[in-house]
Amino acid sequence: MNFNKIKEAEAAHYMPVFVRDNIAIDHGEGNYLFDTNGNKYLDFVAGIATNALGYNNPELTEAICDQVKKVMHVSNHYYTEVQSRYISRLCKASGFSRAFLCNSGAEANECAIKLARKVFKNRGTSKKILASEGAFHGRTLATLTVTDNKNQHEQYSPLPVGFDTFKYNDFDDFKAKLTGDVGAVMIETIQGERGVRPFDNDFLVNAYVLCKSKDILFIVDEIQTGMGRTGKLFSFEHFGIQPDIITLAKGIAGGIPMGACLATEEVGTAFAVGDHGSTFGGNALACAAADKVLEILTDGGLLERAAAVGEYLGNALAHFSKYNFITDIRGLGLMRGLQLSEKIPARSFEEKLRERGYLVNVAGNNTIRLVPPLTITPSEIDGFIAALDEICAATNVI
Numbered sequence: 001m002n003f004n005k006i007k008e009a010e011a012a013h014y015m016p017v018f019v020r021d022n023i024a025i026d027h028g029e030g031n032y033l034f035d036t037n038g039n040k041y042l043d044f045v046a047g048i049a050t051n052a053l054g055y056n057n058p059e060l061t062e063a064i065c066d067q068v069k070k071v072m073h074v075s076n077h078y079y080t081e082v083q084s085r086y087i088s089r090l091c092k093a094s095g096f097s098r099a100f101l102c103n104s105g106a107e108a109n110e111c112a113i114k115l116a117r118k119v120f121k122n123r124g125t126s127k128k129i130l131a132s133e134g135a136f137h138g139r140t141l142a143t144l145t146v147t148d149n150k151n152q153h154e155q156y157s158p159l160p161v162g163f164d165t166f167k168y169n170d171f172d173d174f175k176a177k178l179t180g181d182v183g184a185v186m187i188e189t190i191q192g193e194r195g196v197r198p199f200d201n202d203f204l205v206n207a208y209v210l211c212k213s214k215d216i217l218f219i220v221d222e223i224q225t226g227m228g229r230t231g232k233l234f235s236f237e238h239f240g241i242q243p244d245i246i247t248l249a250k251g252i253a254g255g256i257p258m259g260a261c262l263a264t265e266e267v268g269t270a271f272a273v274g275d276h277g278s279t280f281g282g283n284a285l286a287c288a289a290a291d292k293v294l295e296i297l298t299d300g301g302l303l304e305r306a307a308a309v310g311e312y313l314g315n316a317l318a319h320f321s322k323y324n325f326i327t328d329i330r331g332l333g334l335m336r337g338l339q340l341s342e343k344i345p346a347r348s349f350e351e352k353l354r355e356r357g358y359l360v361n362v363a364g365n366n367t368i369r370l371v372p373p374l375t376i377t378p379s380e381i382d383g384f385i386a387a388l389d390e391i392c393a394a395t396n397v398i
């Protein structure tokens with residue numbers, strides 16, 4: 001099918017919610033994507049921090065194909081060896097002792113919210129959940145409520161109650177909002193959708209210590225920052241904090257839809273039989289993929305390699321501060337953002353990079369977001385940096 005046919009059918013029949021670039025992806029190999037016109041792109045989008053091992057990784061492809069031939073899905077009414085194996089590996093690697101498996105990030109956060117509420121109920125109380133300005137936690141009604149998006153809040157009201165927000169990175173405001181009716185705090189260490197915007201180390205540590213002193217649950221949304229993205233398995237490890245609950249999705253199964261909510265033994269056993277569930281959640285196919293991704297990360301040495309390559313990317317990007325229209329360079333590991341001044345639309349950079357064979361996307365407020373596969377190599381990064389440098393050098397601020 002040629003590109004125009006593909007585009008026409010989507011335009012006619014898909015609900016009109018997405019802004020799409022004018023290419024159709026045909027296939028991928030390694031860290032590259034190929035469009036239907038045969039153009040090749042080095043991919044710094046990775047399905048939005050999702051294709052952790054790039055495309056057609058031989059080990060992952062084999063694990064998935066083997067599982068497809070065996071069994072893809074059975075009801076959670078039955079045990080499967082692959083889910084059992086994965087859940088053991090995930091808990092061992094993460095240090096959490098309880099997990100619930102689902103199919104997306106929003107569902108993982110929905111689970112975290114329900115779990116926190118169940119903890120409060122078990123204590124005979126009902127408490128609020130506090131989230132940050134600028135947060136993105138998903139698109140279900142509850143996760144949208146803790147997502148900073150006024151327009152959507154208006155469109156989908158009435159929203160669930162029992163949530164409040166604090167000002168980004170503002171510890172005084174956080175302290176003031178942490179009143180007796182707050183039972184949990186939900187936070188991203190780096191706000192991905194907001195343009196790779198990190199919290200200060202001091203803010204996170206102080207917020208965590210304060211929550212602990214008040215017996216308030218600390219929930220970290222690791223959906224974008226987790227699974228090696230920032231150079232550690234989970235981003236909270238950079239800050240020496242130990243959340244009660246974390247949520248995962250995106251890179252967790254290398255592109256097979258999956259989400260997870262992990263909790264300590266005490267918190268994770270607040271749910272009782274029948275309190276939560278999912279038809280697809282943690283099915284055999286997803287677990288086979290996730291198990292292989294985690295094995296490659298932890299036993300295969302990818303985590304260490306991704307951390308080193310992430311440093312390499314960070315060092316290479318630092319030199320772009322010489323361009324006065326690049327106002328901030330943020331992020332950790334293989335999750336980086338270049339903040340452009342309002343005078344230069346980041347979208348124009350996205351297009352110019354695509355013409356040169358590099359895919360990036362724009363997040364937040366005019367930020368170029370770089371979240372390549374964890375398998376990206378230094379020489380691939382060199383090519384990208386050279387292309388970006390050429391574009392920057394040719395950019396005139398009017």
Ligand SMILES: *Cc1c(COP(=O)(O)O)cnc(C)c1O
Nearest residue numbers: 104105106136137138192223224
């Ligand atoms: C992507 C994302 C989500 C939502 O994940 P979906 O799979 O799209 O539901 C939630 N939180 C964060 C931090 C994300 O980056």
